[in-house]
Amino acid sequence: MIIASRKEVAQLAGVSEATVSRVLNGVGPIREETRQRVMEAAERLGYTPNALAQSFARRRSGNLGVVMPYLPKARIFSAYYFSEILSGIGSKALEGKYDLLMLFREPGGTMDYLNLFRTQKVDACIILGAKDEEGERAAIRQLSEGRHPYCLINQHFEGESFHVMDADHVEGSYEAVKHLIEQGFRRIAFLNGPPEYSNSRDRMSGYCRALEEAGIELDESLLFEGNFSRKSGFAAAEKVAARLKGIDAVFAANDRMAIGLQQGLRSMGVPEEEMPAFVGYDDSDAAELGAPPLTSVRVPFYELGCLAAEHVLGMLEQTPSSAVSRIPLHRKLPTRLVIRASSLKRK
Amino acid sequence: MIIASRKEVAQLAGVSEATVSRVLNGVGPIREETRQRVMEAAERLGYTPNALAQSFARRRSGNLGVVMPYLPKARIFSAYYFSEILSGIGSKALEGKYDLLMLFREPGGTMDYLNLFRTQKVDACIILGAKDEEGERAAIRQLSEGRHPYCLINQHFEGESFHVMDADHVEGSYEAVKHLIEQGFRRIAFLNGPPEYSNSRDRMSGYCRALEEAGIELDESLLFEGNFSRKSGFAAAEKVAARLKGIDAVFAANDRMAIGLQQGLRSMGVPEEEMPAFVGYDDSDAAELGAPPLTSVRVPFYELGCLAAEHVLGMLEQTPSSAVSRIPLHRKLPTRLVIRASSLKRK
DNA sequence: CAATTTTATGTACGCGCGTACATTTTCTCA
DNA sequence: TGAGAAAATGTACGCGCGTACATAAAATTG
Numbered sequence: 001m002i003i004a005s006r007k008e009v010a011q012l013a014g015v016s017e018a019t020v021s022r023v024l025n026g027v028g029p030i031r032e033e034t035r036q037r038v039m040e041a042a043e044r045l046g047y048t049p050n051a052l053a054q055s056f057a058r059r060r061s062g063n064l065g066v067v068m069p070y071l072p073k074a075r076i077f078s079a080y081y082f083s084e085i086l087s088g089i090g091s092k093a094l095e096g097k098y099d100l101l102m103l104f105r106e107p108g109g110t111m112d113y114l115n116l117f118r119t120q121k122v123d124a125c126i127i128l129g130a131k132d133e134e135g136e137r138a139a140i141r142q143l144s145e146g147r148h149p150y151c152l153i154n155q156h157f158e159g160e161s162f163h164v165m166d167a168d169h170v171e172g173s174y175e176a177v178k179h180l181i182e183q184g185f186r187r188i189a190f191l192n193g194p195p196e197y198s199n200s201r202d203r204m205s206g207y208c209r210a211l212e213e214a215g216i217e218l219d220e221s222l223l224f225e226g227n228f229s230r231k232s233g234f235a236a237a238e239k240v241a242a243r244l245k246g247i248d249a250v251f252a253a254n255d256r257m258a259i260g261l262q263q264g265l266r267s268m269g270v271p272e273e274e275m276p277a278f279v280g281y282d283d284s285d286a287a288e289l290g291a292p293p294l295t296s297v298r299v300p301f302y303e304l305g306c307l308a309a310e311h312v313l314g315m316l317e318q319t320p321s322s323a324v325s326r327i328p329l330h331r332k333l334p335t336r337l338v339i340r341a342s343s344l345k346r347k
Numbered sequence: 348m349i350i351a352s353r354k355e356v357a358q359l360a361g362v363s364e365a366t367v368s369r370v371l372n373g374v375g376p377i378r379e380e381t382r383q384r385v386m387e388a389a390e391r392l393g394y395t396p397n398a399l400a401q402s403f404a405r406r407r408s409g410n411l412g413v414v415m416p417y418l419p420k421a422r423i424f425s426a427y428y429f430s431e432i433l434s435g436i437g438s439k440a441l442e443g444k445y446d447l448l449m450l451f452r453e454p455g456g457t458m459d460y461l462n463l464f465r466t467q468k469v470d471a472c473i474i475l476g477a478k479d480e481e482g483e484r485a486a487i488r489q490l491s492e493g494r495h496p497y498c499l500i501n502q503h504f505e506g507e508s509f510h511v512m513d514a515d516h517v518e519g520s521y522e523a524v525k526h527l528i529e530q531g532f533r534r535i536a537f538l539n540g541p542p543e544y545s546n547s548r549d550r551m552s553g554y555c556r557a558l559e560e561a562g563i564e565l566d567e568s569l570l571f572e573g574n575f576s577r578k579s580g581f582a583a584a585e586k587v588a589a590r591l592k593g594i595d596a597v598f599a600a601n602d603r604m605a606i607g608l609q610q611g612l613r614s615m616g617v618p619e620e621e622m623p624a625f626v627g628y629d630d631s632d633a634a635e636l637g638a639p640p641l642t643s644v645r646v647p648f649y650e651l652g653c654l655a656a657e658h659v660l661g662m663l664e665q666t667p668s669s670a671v672s673r674i675p676l677h678r679k680l681p682t683r684l685v686i687r688a689s690s691l692k693r694k
Numbered sequence: 695c696a697a698t699t700t701t702a703t704g705t706a707c708g709c710g711c712g713t714a715c716a717t718t719t720t721c722t723c724a
Numbered sequence: 725t726g727a728g729a730a731a732a733t734g735t736a737c738g739c740g741c742g743t744a745c746a747t748a749a750a751a752t753t754g
Contacts, residue, residue, distance in 0.1 A: 362733075365733075366732085378733090403741095
């Protein structure tokens with residue numbers, strides 16, 4: 001059976017194709033009797049407008065693009081982080097009758113975001129896991145200059161005015177470290193993420209501020225770096241273990257690294273009573289599963305996704321002349337420290 | 348600045364539009380000099396073919412659809428399960444130059460899968476979380492009859508011959524329960540998922556077989572049901588606790604429920620030494636984070652995603668006359684029991 | 695009831711590209 | 725060098741729909 005198109009419907013209903021279009025789109029005045037006839041004909045033929053042709057004619061794809069970061073080994077969705085954000089975006093896309101188009105960065109070079117719009121692949125897009133590199137900046141700048149509806153999540157760029165939906169990682173980290181200090185720990189190691197991510201740098205700020213406020217001098221030898229994977233946390237265990245006697249507590253930039261580090265230390269034979277206190281970040285599912293349960297900083301990822309999606313879809317409805325989309329959005333949602341056993345002072 | 352189209356490129360290069368098309372698509376014989384001129388013109392104008400128009404003209408969207416299940420509260424991506432599968436699909440889609448289109452089931456009725464193809468929204472699609480209900484069956488049957496490239500993951504339908512990429516949950520469950528029996532446990536409770544999912548029924552089969560083989564009679568009062576969420580595991584704790592004296596071990600249909608149940612029991616004040624042994628399912632990240640680490644059945648979700656994607660993309664390349672796509676695929680990948688502390692007999 | 699407005703429908707075209715077919719140019723070989 | 729084959733390019737149209745504009749039908753008014 002061949003798929004019926006507008007033509008057949010028009011024929012069967014005894015009207016012109018334009019009338020069919022109008023009935024189906026609810027455009028213009030239509031006599032009730034005509035509407036009935038058309039609807040019936042469409043029904044009989046099982047007609048559904050071709051979405052591709054509609055998109056082409058309307059010059060709108062109906063897609064909301066989501067740019068995913070490239071992570072080695074491709075298990076990109078594995079992180080709690082992305083899962084939550086995507087769920088948020090997805091729920092709003094559904095509401096707005098948009099489809100979600102997932103776009104994967106290629107391992108090598110920078111992605112040409114502007115091209116997504118020029119080729120009409122998407123009507124709007126949300127960028128996850130952007131890095132602070134010149135190529136990236138340039139690519140995003142093009143979107144801004146072209147007034148395209150886009151939004152970054154959880155990454156901001158110093159000196160640029162981009163649309164960003166962020167969380168307050170300076171404050172979150174500050175609270176985390178302050179908590180450790182209040183617990184009586186003073187030699188607090190920091191397992192941070194790569195500095196190309198603004199949230200890594202933000203965490204560093206918060207970490208430093210808390211130390212400073214407590215009159216603790218920054219000890220560079222207590223700074224470690226991972227890539228947010230559990231494996232990298234595990235790997236960091238070796239370096240941490242080497243100076244374990246000088247470490248009271250560890251603040252990690254996400255839960256996975258914190259847990260990896262814990263596991264690493266244990267696998268190296270560090271006894272439980274010598275384990276430092278721990279605070280993770282993200283408050284992922286894993287945090288409350290840990291032994292001991294992991295104190296962590298809750299980040300409203302789901303909400304970040306919702307708000308970013310609402311923002312870009314909102315821009316889409318504005319007239320080009322409207323000024324709203326020209327004012328770049330920069331919202332910072334608050335984080336919240338969730339205290340569990342891992343960070344409490346043992347007596 | 349307006350976006351250049353093929354026409355401008357042709358004009359600038361002094362050739363016809365058709366030639367521009369040919370050069371860009373590498374079709375037909377082209378004089379090298381002409382190719383240069385066209386490429387240069389395209390470069391100068393920053394020309395990129397309009398993907399929407401291309402799709403329309405080619406009558407192929409370039410999209411690989413992924414149907415996501417509707418889960419209440421919308422945190423659909425949260426499960427390890429989907430993360431892994433999506434990563435697998437995503438990696439193959441990327442290889443095949445396809446984009447991933449995420450499609451969300453609406454809460455209520457059945458989704459009209461056939462419509463995805465009729466409207467040309469997708470060229471192929473992969474269906475996750477299908478339930479064994481008549482509407483669902485009918486919808487999938489339409490795809491089969493229309494010889495559309497589709498594939499179900501982790502769900503099969505008795506009596507139908509659909510394209511399915513599955514894992515062997517009968518065997519996986521059998522191994523899990525056998526292991527518990529070998530550890531000396533005999534009164535083994537089973538916290539299963541909803542029976543609308545074939546994998547739930549498969550697990551039940553494996554569970555029964557293992558018991559039978561060991562000469563243990565099935566005790567219906569040891570069967571519990573959750574919905575795969577941690578919360579449902581937590582909720583089941585109440586019922587389980589009521590007859591805790593008669594339970595040596597628990598086999599749960601996924602790790603989240605296992606962990607939820609453990610947490611529930613603890614929160615009800617069940618002392619550690621009275622906790623039953625545990626075996627989970629999926630071998631998610633959470634399994635090795637638990638206290639004690641959770642024995643679990645590893646399911647190759649990532650591979651399921653890869654294979655399903657390869658399958659549908661493969662069907663796409665076949666000529667309609669080719670017979671391969673008519674033979675419904677039904678592959679079952681093996682699972683593997685990963686033994687950790689939670690299931691070991693305490694002396 | 696004719697002149698006008700309002701409502702309903704039809705006609706015609708463009709969206710940007712792929713591609714079958716027609717035409718022109720270049721090459722080959724006698 | 726000229727005829728025929730091969731290579732290169734151009735011409736023309738369709739894909740299915742939205743929609744501006746033209747037209748016809750119905751309603752309104754004086």
